Amino acid sequence: ESAERRAKVERMFEMMDRFLKNDPISLQKDILNHVEYTVARSRFNFDDFEAYQGLSHSVRDRLIERWHDTQLYFKRKDPKRIYFLSLEYLMGRSLSNSIINLGIRDECAEALSQLGFEFEVLAEQEGDAALGNGGLARLSACQIDSLATMDYPAWGYGLRYQYGLFRQVILDGYQHEQPDYWLNFGNPWEIERVHVTYPVKFYGAVEEEDFNGVEAVAYDNPIPGYGTRNTITLRLWAAKPSDLHDMESYNTGDYINAVVNRQKAETISSVLYPDDRSYQGKELRLKQQYFFVSASIQDIIRRFKDSHDNFDVLPEKVALQLNDTHPSLAIAEVMRILVDEENFEWNRAWDIVCKIFSFTTHTVVSEGLEKIPIDLLGSLLPRHLEIIYEINFNFVEELKKRIGLDYDRLSRMSIIEEGAVKVLLKHHDLVNCYLLVVMVGTFDGDAVDFYELWPQKFQYKTNGVTQRRWIVVSNPSLCALISKWLGTEAWIRNVDLLTGLREHAADTNLQQEWKMVRKVNKMRLAEYIEAMSGVKVSLDAMFDVQIKRIHEYKRQLLNILGIIHRYDCIKNMKESDRRKVVPRVCILGGKAAPGYEAAKKIIKLCHAVAEKINDDSDVGDLLKLVFIPDYNVSVAELVIPGADLSQHVSTAGLEASGTGSMKFLMNGCLLLATADGSTVEISEEIGAENMFLFGAKVHEVPALHEKEPDAKVNLQFARVVRMVRDGYFGFQDYFKSLCDEVEDNDFYLLGSDFGSYLEAQAAADKAFVDQEKWTRMSILSTAGSGRFSSDRTIEEYADKTWGIEPCRCPF
Ligand code: CJB
Numbered sequence: 001e002s003a004e005r006r007a008k009v010e011r012m013f014e015m016m017d018r019f020l021k022n023d024p025i026s027l028q029k030d031i032l033n034h035v036e037y038t039v040a041r042s043r044f045n046f047d048d049f050e051a052y053q054g055l056s057h058s059v060r061d062r063l064i065e066r067w068h069d070t071q072l073y074f075k076r077k078d079p080k081r082i083y084f085l086s087l088e089y090l091m092g093r094s095l096s097n098s099i100i101n102l103g104i105r106d107e108c109a110e111a112l113s114q115l116g117f118e119f120e121v122l123a124e125q126e127g128d129a130a131l132g133n134g135g136l137a138r139l140s141a142c143q144i145d146s147l148a149t150m151d152y153p154a155w156g157y158g159l160r161y162q163y164g165l166f167r168q169v170i171l172d173g174y175q176h177e178q179p180d181y182w183l184n185f186g187n188p189w190e191i192e193r194v195h196v197t198y199p200v201k202f203y204g205a206v207e208e209e210d211f212n213g214v215e216a217v218a219y220d221n222p223i224p225g226y227g228t229r230n231t232i233t234l235r236l237w238a239a240k241p242s243d244l245h246d247m248e249s250y251n252t253g254d255y256i257n258a259v260v261n262r263q264k265a266e267t268i269s270s271v272l273y274p275d276d277r278s279y280q281g282k283e284l285r286l287k288q289q290y291f292f293v294s295a296s297i298q299d300i301i302r303r304f305k306d307s308h309d310n311f312d313v314l315p316e317k318v319a320l321q322l323n324d325t326h327p328s329l330a331i332a333e334v335m336r337i338l339v340d341e342e343n344f345e346w347n348r349a350w351d352i353v354c355k356i357f358s359f360t361t362h363t364v365v366s367e368g369l370e371k372i373p374i375d376l377l378g379s380l381l382p383r384h385l386e387i388i389y390e391i392n393f394n395f396v397e398e399l400k401k402r403i404g405l406d407y408d409r410l411s412r413m414s415i416i417e418e419g420a421v422k423v424l425l426k427h428h429d430l431v432n433c434y435l436l437v438v439m440v441g442t443f444d445g446d447a448v449d450f451y452e453l454w455p456q457k458f459q460y461k462t463n464g465v466t467q468r469r470w471i472v473v474s475n476p477s478l479c480a481l482i483s484k485w486l487g488t489e490a491w492i493r494n495v496d497l498l499t500g501l502r503e504h505a506a507d508t509n510l511q512q513e514w515k516m517v518r519k520v521n522k523m524r525l526a527e528y529i530e531a532m533s534g535v536k537v538s539l540d541a542m543f544d545v546q547i548k549r550i551h552e553y554k555r556q557l558l559n560i561l562g563i564i565h566r567y568d569c570i571k572n573m574k575e576s577d578r579r580k581v582v583p584r585v586c587i588l589g590g591k592a593a594p595g596y597e598a599a600k601k602i603i604k605l606c607h608a609v610a611e612k613i614n615d616d617s618d619v620g621d622l623l624k625l626v627f628i629p630d631y632n633v634s635v636a637e638l639v640i641p642g643a644d645l646s647q648h649v650s651t652a653g654l655e656a657s658g659t660g661s662m663k664f665l666m667n668g669c670l671l672l673a674t675a676d677g678s679t680v681e682i683s684e685e686i687g688a689e690n691m692f693l694f695g696a697k698v699h700e701v702p703a704l705h706e707k708e709p710d711a712k713v714n715l716q717f718a719r720v721v722r723m724v725r726d727g728y729f730g731f732q733d734y735f736k737s738l739c740d741e742v743e744d745n746d747f748y749l750l751g752s753d754f755g756s757y758l759e760a761q762a763a764a765d766k767a768f769v770d771q772e773k774w775t776r777m778s779i780l781s782t783a784g785s786g787r788f789s790s791d792r793t794i795e796e797y798a799d800k801t802w803g804i805e806p807c808r809c810p811f
Contacts, residue, residue, distance in 0.1 A: 020062050022104045027111035030058035049185075051117045052095070052125035055108065056188040059098050060222075064191070066102075066231040066809075067222035073809040074153050078307055080316060082154045082802045083300050084147070085330060086140040086323035087292060088132030088272070089158050089234065090165075091221075092633025094189045096123050096473045101149070101224040127182055128632045129189075130164035131236075133276040134549040135659050136362045138465075138633065139790075140323055142659075145466040146794040148225035148232045149493065151806035157296040159288060160190075160219045160236035161272040168591045168630045173607025177274070177594050190236070193218040198298040199242055200291050202380055213242035214265040216295030226468050227493045229809050237295045239268035275593040276549050286372060286380055293330045301337065311342060315355035319802035322359040331357055332384040335391070340383070346390070358801050360438040360461070364656045374416075392416055402453055413449050438801060439656075459800060462681055463657045464790035467495050470663045474637035477517045478667060482782070485510055495791060501783035511775045518644075518668065518778070525642030529587070529626050535614055538621040541583035542768045545643040545669075547631050550592040550599040553654040557602050557738065558750045559588065559647055560609055562757055563625055564720040567613050570622055581622045582765040587643070589628035589635065601738050603627065608729040636660075641667050644774075645692075645764055648673040649757070651748045653698040662788035668778035670767075672760055674753070678788070686784035690777045692767075694760035695753040704752050712746055717754035 020026065032043045035054035039046070046054070074081070099105045109119040132138065140156070147154035166177035196218035221234040241262035252258075267284070268291045304318060322328055331353060338349035378385045392415040399410060438459045439447070451458050472479045472492055483489045485504055491497035504510045519539060526537050537543075546559050563586050570581060588606050592599030610625040628635060640646075646664040648655070648671060655677040664671060665682055673679035674695040683691055696704055704712065725732070725739040742750045767774050786792070798804050 020065060022062070022102075022107050024107050024111040024114065027058060027104070027107055028115060030061065031055050031111065031115065034058055048117065048121055049125045051112070051115070052122040053186070053188065055112065055122055056095055056126075059095065059102065059104075059108075060188050062102055062104070063098060063222040063224055063231055066224060066229045067233070069229060069811060070231045070809045071233070073811075074807060075307075077153075077807050078317070079153045079807045080319065080802075080804045081303075082147070082152060082319045082321060082798070082804050083296070084140070084143065084154060084156045084321045084323065085293070085296055085327040086137075086156070086158055087289065087326040088137035088323075089129075089140045089144070089156070089236075090132040090134075090137040090633055091129040091141045091234075092469070092637070093123065093126040093128060094221075095126050097145070097469055098189075098224055100468060100472050101145075101226040103227070127185065128164075128634050129182060129187075130180060130632055131158065131161050131272060133165060133272075133274065135657070136324060139362075139463060139659055141633075142464065142466040142469065142790040143794055144223050144232070144234055145226075145468055146464075146790040148223045148230055149228060149466075149468070150791060150794060150798075151225065151228055151230045151808040152232075152794070152798055152804055153807040154232050154804075155300075156223070156232070156234040157292070157299075158234065158236045159269050159272075159292050160238040161269060162238075162266075163271040165272055165591070165632075166274050166594065170603070170607065170627065170629045173604045173611070175592055175600050175603050190219045190221050193220055196299070197240070197242075198295045200239075200294045202287065202290065203382070213262065214268060214291065215240045215242040216291060218295075218299070229811070230807075235296075235299070237269060237292060239266050239270075239291060241265040274591075275595065276551070283376060283380070286376060289326060290329055290333075290381060290384075293327055293333050296327075297330055297333050297337065311338065311344070311352065314352050318356050319804060320357050321797070321802065322357060324360065324362050328359070329381070329384060332381075332387045332391070335387050336383055339387075350391075350394070358438060362656050364654060388415060399453075409449060438797075461793055461796055461801075462787065463659050463662070463678065464788050464793040465659050465662045465666070466790045467666060467785075468492060469637075470640070471666050475517075475521065475641040475667055477520060478641065478782075481510075481513055481517050493791070495789040496786040498783050498786045501779055505776045505779040505783065510779065511772065514668065514779055515771070515775055518642075521641040522644075523642075525639060528638055529585075529628070532628060533626045535610075535624055535626050537585040537624050537626070538583055541585045541621060541624070542644045542764070543585050543587060543642055544645045544647070544672075544764075545587045545639060545664075546647040546649070547587070547589040547628070547636060547639055548660050550590045550596075550602055552598055552602075552741075552748055553650050555649045555651060555748055555750060556588060556590070556606070557742070558649055558748075558753065558757060559586070560602070560606055561717065561720045561724075561750065561754070562761060563613070563623070564609060564723060565716055565758060566623055566761075567609075567616075567619065568720065568723070570619050571616075578622060582768050583622050584624070586623070586625045587628060587639065588626075589631035589639070591631060598738065598741070601735060604731065605724065605729070605735055605738065608731055608735075612729055636663070640664055640669065643667070643669040644768070645670050645672055647671075648676070648679050649695070650674060650676050651701065651753075652676045652696050653701050654748075662785065665781050665788060666785040668782045670764070670774070670777055670781060672764055682784075682788070685787050686780055690780050690784075692760040692764045694756040696749060696756075701749065704749055705747070707752075709744055709746060709751075712749070713743065713751040714755040716758065717751045718743075 031054040034057040035041050035046050035050055036043045038057050039050050039053045041050045099108050112119050112122065144156045162181065162183060164180040164182045167180050169176045169178050194217065197215045200214045200216055216237040217240050219236045219238060221236065222231045223234050224231045268287050273285055300318065304314060308317065320330060322330060334353050335349055338344040338352065339346060396410060396414055399413060403409060438461050482491065482501065486497060486500045522539050522543055525543065526539060530536055546556060548554055550556055570578060592603055606627045610627060613619055613623055613625050628639065640663050643664060646669050648658055648661045652674050653676065658678040661671055661673065661678050661682060670691065671679060671682065672692040675693055675697055683693060721739050721743060724735050767777065
């Protein structure tokens with residue numbers, strides 16, 4: 001650094017306020033400045049949305065400041081970095097989360113109130129960033145928050161889809177999908193880096209007209225940690241036509257077509273695939289994956305080369321985490337770069353690759369995993385196909401040495417599927433024995449083959465969610481109550497401290513305050529329900545919630561059939577008995593993949609049943625059913641704190657983990673659940689007596705599948721299915737296939753679990769009547785939720801998987 005440059009930097013420091021100030025007056029000034037100059041509205045006349053913009057830009061300035069400092073510090077320290085590669089992030093809204101992590105919530109609220117605005121109202125102005133489908137995508141968002149909070153030198157990479165997950169609109173009870181053009185109103189949380197761009201080349205050496213000259217442009221989203229100045233980067237790539245002029249097409253005189261063709265480049269990152277877990281063989285999907293991988297790897301290698309000239313130290317400086325199979329082309333891409341561009345000998349390159357990658361699988365069943373037709377891969381990425389063939393060849397050779405010529409097993413374990421028509425990017429395959437595999441669920445049959453040979457390569461991790469978003473942001477009154485009784489806010493960074501609530505669980509004062517907080521949250525939810533569906537609900541009723549993607553294995557149908565049973569019972573009761581019924585408000589919400597017929601029928605059935613029940617004066621407040629449309633992160637933030645009971649009722653063995661359960665648990669909601677994935681771990685933590693568990697266990701499922709359909713069906717079950725079949729709720733033809741499925745085959749075991757499901761529901765009713773007991777269970781749920789923080793998960797990854805250390809920015 002020259003003396004001249006140093007002097008210049010010092011002059012700049014003097015000219016700038018070192019840090020923006022966070023007192024209400026300074027914040028007000030900033031908000032007004034942004035309203036005037038950024039939003040270009042008069043500071044004397046602006047509405048809620050413009051105030052939201054002014055505030056967001058003021059918060060963004062503060063984020064940027066910390067972000068710059070953090071990045072500079074990381075660069076100076078040069079620690080081993082973790083790069084988190086995920087095609088999906090469900091970030092939801094950013095404003096509240098940012099000001100809480102920056103520690104300026106009260107100051108912002110005060111600044112706004114003096115200007116005549118209410119913070120809560122402004123926060124509602126923000127739309128969700130929904131660049132993902134379900135649990136996997138929200139997990140990435142939680143983990144990014146933990147990575148920042150725990151000071152890890154981390155970078156998240158993803159795609160900046162122009163259209164996020166579709167909006168769900170319900171018309172006559174049917175789901176319709178509307179595009180989510182979420183950037184329409186601007187996005188203050190991203191910074192476009194016009195100079196951080198990389199070319200992405202498809203079709204190997206042959207350049208195809210349509211897609212030549214695609215460029216990835218970086219959009220950086222600063223992610224602030226809580227209780228630290230560390231602010232890390234979530235870098236999302238958007239596809240743009242490149243600047244390289246294709247003189248050929250311009251010279252032909254067809255200027256308009258040449259421009260239109262260039263524009264096609266943008267389609268690569270235009271839309272998120274909405275089919276939660278099945279993308280079989282789609283060309284655009286493969287293009288998205290490679291586009292993402294290519295840009296991210298170029299960026300990572302560029303950063304590495306900035307301070308290192310020897311690739312052998314790459315594993316000491318870089319860890320790459322693949323979030324499910326979606327970015328697994330990264331492995332072949334790094335091989336390609338090392339071998340083709342850096343001239344590494346194959347084995348040396350492979351050795352490096354094996355040390356830097358780890359991979360997490362989020363699915364238990366292998367059928368759902370991605371397969372890519374060989375001809376598609378071969379035409380789009382011929383060099384990568386060659387590399388994958390070679391990886392597979394070496395792998396099979398090594399396998400032969402270990403297991404001999406067991407051809408069945410060899411072909412099961414090969415990357416290339418038998419018959420050589422398809423390339424499997426199945427988790428255990430492409431990553432095979434060399435890379436670390438992290439499971440959030442248990443093994444399926446295929447994984448066992450690998451585990452037997454390389455047990456040291458498999459790790460198990462319990463998922464987690466961030467208490468910042470799922471208590472502090474979404475349930476501020478519970479947050480305050482917890483801090484009051486623990487005498488500290490330290491649990492927001494160290495969630496294990498929540499166990500301190502256990503000793504107060506029976507304290508009547510805490511119980512009273514706890515109930516009050518929960519009641520206010522129920523009130524908020526009741527207002528929302530009325531606004532969305534016109535249904536008025538009683539606050540004395542038990543709010544019973546199932547919100548998640550609609551999937552047959554998640555068994556929303558079991559829930560609805562249970563509701564029909566409850567309705568049927570109430571209808572057939574004597575007036576005097578009705579007084580003993582515990583009133584319920586059953587709430588369902590979730591999106592079905594646009595092409596998933598059965599899931600869409602379940603949504604329609606829910607509406608048909610709701611219409612019947614909610615209009616029935618015999619039933620009144622004893623039972624209501626509402627479907628909350630367009631379930632997303634923000635809706636979850638409202639619904640979860642207001643729920644008394646939540647359902648996680650997947651067929652045992654099919655939910656890898658489940659993270660919704662953890663959010664409800666943290667908020668003191670009781671769980672009615674099968675012993676599947678995370679609910680098993682939750683019961684270990686809070687005790688099975690504090691939940692309502694039911695249904696077949698994983699080890700019992702195979703025998704149940706063997707049974708004849710008739711033997712599986714419980715009588716009460718047969719009755720409610722018959723009601724649907726006979727058209728009691730209308731739409732007889734439309735619902736026929738749902739009824740056939742559960743009666744003829746019942747792969748998801750609704751019939752055989754039904755009796756036990758009803759018993760668990762009855763136990764929940766009984767517990768609810770005893771409010772003292774219920775509240776104690778509720779407090780114990782929150783108290784036992786510490787293990788399910790993503791902070792804990794991330795610490796385990798850092799320590800056991802990535803080998804990275806915190807790097808905390810000191811200024
Ligand atoms: N998961 O959301 C998805 N999408 C997939 O394609 C595969 C799995 C979910 O991931 C969550 C995070 O690990 C799990 O908790 C959940 O069980 C799983 O369904």
